[in-house]
Structure formats: C-alpha cells, structure tokens
Amino acid sequence: MARRRKGRDISGWLVVDKPAGITSTTVVNRVRWAFDANKAGHAGTLDPEATGVLAIALGEATKTVPYITDALKAYEFIIRLGQATNTDDAEGEVIATSDTRPDDAAIKSALAGFIGDIMQVPPQFSAVKVDGERAYAKARAGEEMDLAARPLWVEELLLADRPDADHAVLEMTCGKGGYVRSIARDLGDVLGCKAHVRSLRRIWSGPFQATDGITLDQLDAIARTPELDARLLPLEVGLADLVEVRCPAESVARLRNGNPAPVIASGVDYGEEVWASHGGKAIAIGSYRGGELHPTRVFVA
Template identity: 75%
Template sequence: MGRKRKGRDISGWLVVDKPAGPTSTAVVNKVRWALEAKKAGHAGTLDPEATGVLAIALGEATKTVPYITDALKAYEFTVRLGIATNTDDAEGEVIGTSDLRPDDAAIKDVLSGFIGDIQQVPPQFSAVKIDGQRAYKRARDGEEMDIAARPLWVESLLLVDRPDADHVTLEMVCGKGGYVRSIARDLGQKLGCLGHVRELRRTWSGPFEVKDALTLAQIDEMARTPELDTHLLPLAEGLAELPEVKATPEGASRLRNGNPGMVIAHDVEYGEECWASLDGQPVAVGRFKAGELHPSRVFNLSTDKTEG
C-alpha cells in the first residue's frame, strides 16, 4: 500500500509571474510548499530563462490542466539578429553570424509566413523525445538530431518594437506546443541574417493573465498563511474554454460515481465536450448526449475548503 501524501486538500489555481532562472518544476514545488498542498502541477512549461505567466493547478484543478495546455497563449519576445546559437537562445554557443540587418518592412513581410497552420521543428535543446530520450540530453552529448516538424497554430505574430538594428521585439499568440526559440531561429533564417531569442515573456495563458500573477517574492512573503489562500482562483477557471451545463441533484450524484447524469443544457450540441456544475461547483467534465453528461473527469471537492 502506497504512502499517503501529506498536505492540505486544496483545489484551485495560483498564477505565478515566473522569474528568469528557476525551472517550471521548481516553481511548482515552491507553490506546493507555500500552500502546504498535497498535489500541484503546471499548465505549460516555460524555459528556465523565460518569464511570465505560469499557471499552477492545485488538487482537483490538476484534472483541468489539459484545457489550459490546449488553450491559446501570448508571448512577447526579443530576437537578437545576426547571431545563431545551438540552443536558439542567449544561453547557447554561437554557431553562426551575419552582418545583414533587414529593415522593418522586410521583417513584417516575412512574419506573414508564420501565421496560421505552420510546421515547426523544435530546437535541438528541447524536451521532445527522440527514440525514447529527451532531445536536450542527446544535444548535450554533442549529437545533432533530425527532429520531425510538428504542426502549430499561430493566431498572430506582430512586430511591436525595434530597439535598435540588432534587436526586434515581437508578440505572438499561438496554440499548444509552440517553441518561441524555433520562431526566432526560423525568422532569422528566412531573413538571411540568423537570429536567436534574447528575452521571452508569456503575458497570458488561456484565461490567466500576468496582471493576476504573484511573484515568487510575494509567495515567499505570504507562504503558509491564510493570506496566500485568498489569491487562489477557482477550479472552474481552468474550464473557461468549455461550455457549462447545470447538473440536477440526482444527476450530480450519478456523475460523482462516474456514471452518466442528467443535466440542463442550452446551446450545447450532441457529443460536445462540456462541464457540469451544481450550485456553482464543478462536478464533472464529459460529453453531452441526449440530456445527460457522460463523464470523462469527475471532481471530488467535498473535502476542499478553498474551492470558490
């Protein structure tokens, strides 16, 4: 029998403004410690040197992580033109240089080719698996890999600033699985001048915005106090992309046992994924069929004291 994990049964979301340096996993561990939570996870990795929105799910909210991971996200990043690195960011070794510096018009013209459904090759130093091993581990050993291109939806990619001839600041809204470092690398290649990411900041992720985020310093200051609990957002925030249906009391009881339950729905199509609530509390996520929700995820919030 496994050892029972210690900690509080709390469910909800805490939005962190991640600083440059720590890994996303380190931030999760810090939040779990500060809230004395049994369970925590993040919705979308940020590279150690990246900053900005890192949404941390607590308790039952971890079941909604896929919906945030799949949601659109916005990034603001600065590309250093004229230099390519082996990591596609400022942490890597220089592998190429160029004296060419395209003007703003040339950059804007090339950006249009990155919008919509594109194919993107992840960086050599990335967490994608190649023959069962993380690419970055093989890259550290000096191995150069052929990494297959992956589909990415780019909603928008805009030039927002040109601090000097060597740097360009861009804003991108994209779907799941986007590598900003790949965008910088490919942009530099298409412009013929090379390039890498100098700075990267995620400004929002699904429903979570940087204005709602706490810094690690603030989390340290409020750690293990009731004040930190007041910054938790409800579990339902992670379901913002899905339509809501209302469970009947009897339906909620059936849903909590993993069975189809009766719900009241408006403007929801047969087979559509949605979430059911009872008295404002999330009960389950599933598919709507003929007046019932067929659950795929069930929430157990009976012991949670912080769920709003």
C-alpha cells in the same frame, strides 16, 4: 493500502509571474510547499530563462490542466539578429553570424509566412523525446538530431518594436506546443540574417494574465497563511473554454461516481465536451449526449 499524500486537500489555481533563472518544476514545488498542498502541477512549461505566466494547479484543479495547456497563449520576445546559437536562445554558443540587417518592412513581410497553420521543427535543445531520450540530453552530448516538424497554430505574430538594428521585439499569440526559439531561428533564416531569442515573456495563457501573477518573493512572504489561500482562484477558472451545463441535485452523486446522468443544457451539440456544475461548483467533465452527461473526469467534493 495506498500511501496517503502529505499535505492539505486544497484545490484551485495560482498565477505565478515566473522570474528568469528558475525551472517551472522548481516553481511548482515552491507553490506546493507554500500552500502545504498534497498535489500540484503546471499548465505549460516555461524555459528557465523565460518569465511571465506560469499557471499552477492544486488538488482537483490538476484535472483541468489540459484545457489550459490547449488554450491560446501570448508571448512577447526580443530576437537578436545577426547571430544563430546552438540552443536558439542567448544561453547557447554562437554557431553562425551575418552582417545582414533587415529593415522593418522586410521583417513584417516575413512574419506573414509564420501566421496560421505552420509546421515547426523543435530546437535541438528541447524536451521532445528521441528514441526514449530527451532531445536536450542528446544535444548536450554533442549529437545532432533530425527532429520531425510539428504542427502549430499561430493566431498572430507582429513586430511590436525595433530598439536598434540588431534587435526586434515580437508579439505572438499561438496554440499548444509552440517554440518561440524556433520562430526566431526560422525567421532569421528566411531573412538571411540568422537570429535567436534574447529574452522571452509569456504575457497571458488562456484566462490567466501576467499582471495578475504573484511573484516568488510575495509567495514566500505569505506562505502558509490565510492571505495566500485568498489568492487562490477556483478550479472552475480552468474550464473557461468549455461550455457549462447545469447538474440537478439528483444527478450529482451519479456523476461523481462516474455514471451518466441527466443535465440541463441549451444549444449544446451531441457529443460536445462540456462541464457540469451544481451550485457553481464543478462536478464533472464529459460528453453531452441526448440530455445526459457521460463523465470522463469527475471532481471530488
């Protein structure tokens, strides 16, 4: 017999405004404890020194995590010009310097080359796997790796502010898998001045905004109370990028058992991924085929 998870069967999303100096996993664990939840996960890791939106899914909402992970995200970050580090951020050792300081026009011109479909090499200190081991573990051991470039969609990248000659504030909207540290590193190389990320904040991720996030101090203050439960967003928020179809009452049981069933849809293409609702609650996610939903994920009532 499988061992039962400890904690409550509670489902939904909590938006945390993550502070610097803590890992994303630690935040997940604190949220899970605060709700006494039996299951929790996050949609998109933030580096320990990064701040901003960390969307935490509880219970059945964890089944919607991939749709938030795949959604567009926006970042505001400060780059330090004139210095490259081995981690591509302020936590690393300076490995190269330059006296060159580009003007605003040069920065704006260079940013144009980072918009659209680009190929990006992850930082040496990153969580990508190399021969079954995390790259950061190899980097900490002094090993230099030839990491493969990965595709990234950059919707927007602009110069937001220029506090002084050594710093630039950038704002970027991008798709899944983007490394802001790589953007800073590569931009510094294009400009011939070297650069790294000094600070980073995720300001929104899919439907979640940093301005709506709860701080860890606030979380601790109302942990395990109805007031905290009231902050939980419904799991359906995580399905905002999918088309919703309606599930008649007679189809609910069939879908929840993983079987195809008739749904009510309008303007949906054959084979399109959709989610089915009944009474406003998510029943299943799946492929729409000729009036039926063929479920790939189902939600427990």
